[in-house]
Amino acid sequence: MRLLSSLLASAAVLTSVEAQNGYKGFNYGAFFNNQVPKKQVDFEYEFRAARQLPGTNGQFTSARLYSMVQWQTQNTVIEAIQAAINTQTTLLLGMWASSGQEAFNGEISALKTAIQQYGKAFTDLVVGISVGSEDLYRITPTSIQNGGGPGAQPAELLNYIRQTRDAVRGTALEGKPIGHVDTWTAFVNGSNAAVISELDFLGMDGYPYFQTTMANSIENANRTFYDSLDATVRAAQGKPVWVTETGWPVIGAQQNQAVASAENARIYWEDVSCSLMAKGVNFYYYMLQEAQYGNPSPDFGVKGPGDLMQVPNRFDLSCVRQSFFLV
Numbered sequence: 001m002r003l004l005s006s007l008l009a010s011a012a013v014l015t016s017v018e019a020q021n022g023y024k025g026f027n028y029g030a031f032f033n034n035q036v037p038k039k040q041v042d043f044e045y046e047f048r049a050a051r052q053l054p055g056t057n058g059q060f061t062s063a064r065l066y067s068m069v070q071w072q073t074q075n076t077v078i079e080a081i082q083a084a085i086n087t088q089t090t091l092l093l094g095m096w097a098s099s100g101q102e103a104f105n106g107e108i109s110a111l112k113t114a115i116q117q118y119g120k121a122f123t124d125l126v127v128g129i130s131v132g133s134e135d136l137y138r139i140t141p142t143s144i145q146n147g148g149g150p151g152a153q154p155a156e157l158l159n160y161i162r163q164t165r166d167a168v169r170g171t172a173l174e175g176k177p178i179g180h181v182d183t184w185t186a187f188v189n190g191s192n193a194a195v196i197s198e199l200d201f202l203g204m205d206g207y208p209y210f211q212t213t214m215a216n217s218i219e220n221a222n223r224t225f226y227d228s229l230d231a232t233v234r235a236a237q238g239k240p241v242w243v244t245e246t247g248w249p250v251i252g253a254q255q256n257q258a259v260a261s262a263e264n265a266r267i268y269w270e271d272v273s274c275s276l277m278a279k280g281v282n283f284y285y286y287m288l289q290e291a292q293y294g295n296p297s298p299d300f301g302v303k304g305p306g307d308l309m310q311v312p313n314r315f316d317l318s319c320v321r322q323s324f325f326l327v
């Protein structure tokens with residue numbers, strides 16, 4: 001029975017990944033942890049550091065962004081775009097959707113400007129557009145209780161998704177998949193099914209570390225993660241499910257049975273990240289570096305604070321099981 005259900009579960013995952021390209025990347029915020037906006041040189045440095053990351057064979061060549069707008073501006077194109085062109089980094093674009101229509105107009109405007117200003121050099125790099133990031137999670141009682149900040153109602157998101165489709169119609173971005181990134185719990189919530197209907201793909205965020213109502217020790221983490229992926233696939237109306245955020249913290253408070261440590265982050269990488277990459281799932285790890293300065297907690301960074309190119313990886317990023325057969 002157990003075997004049968006796990007076979008069925010893997011079949012479900014396979015259906016969801018058939019048409020995927022195996023993009024591998026990290027999530028990149030628009031500003032440093034002291035609120036200073038990232039400039040083109042900063043993004044470029046980060047994209048190059050990801051590409052040169054020891055143990056990964058130069059495979060981390062994609063970047064997920066949260067916004068099209070340069071931080072602290074109204075509608076200036078984010079400087080990550082020029083940095084991506086200079087480093088040939090593919091892009092999962094993000095449109096920030098939790099600050100109301102006026103702010104979203106800035107996202108649309110920056111998207112249109114980028115298409116005009118950079119043309120094919122930009123549009124060829126785009127692998128998808130996510131309208132929103134965890135907006136549906138942030139309107140839930142759990143997030144409100146945790147002080148998660150404003151989100152967006154399903155009807156609002158539908159509106160933004162349609163506005164984005166209108167904005168790219170007739171441009172070189174028409175036909176690029178438009179999705180939405182949210183927690184797996186938001187996707188399996190039936191009240192959000194109308195949003196899923198509007199999407200080309202779902203971007204799933206899942207963190208067993210934070211799943212404190214479940215058995216969430218590192219020993220169970222692979223199972224817990226894939227259960228959430230399978231549940232999302234079942235809710236996905238046949239659409240592909242990308243993994244847009246997952247990770248295990250190196251530093252942080254214990255959450256139920258989940259212990260933050262470099263050793264456990266390594267186990268999570270080997271089990272979850274390496275298996276997703278082996279399956280060819282589009283995959284964006286959280287994250288390359290949490291902070292340049294200070295001591296954030298939790299800290300999910302593969303790199304600790306300091307100069308990205310100089311500080312060593314906190315844990316081994318090779319996928320031993322996969323490369324075993326190649327040596």
Ligand SMILES: *[C@@H]1O[C@H](CO)[C@@H](O)[C@H](O)[C@H]1NC(C)=O
Nearest residue numbers: 136139140141154189191192
């Ligand atoms: C389910 O989704 C609806 C609409 O997004 C939201 O209002 C509600 O809080 C969610 N329920 C839970 C238990 O998260």
Ligand SMILES: *[C@@H]1O[C@H](CO)[C@@H](O)[C@H](O)[C@H]1NC(C)=O
Nearest residue numbers: 010222223226270271272275
């Ligand atoms: C984690 O689970 C996935 C899906 O069931 C599986 O393919 C992978 O081999 C597992 N990894 C380990 C280390 O058990």
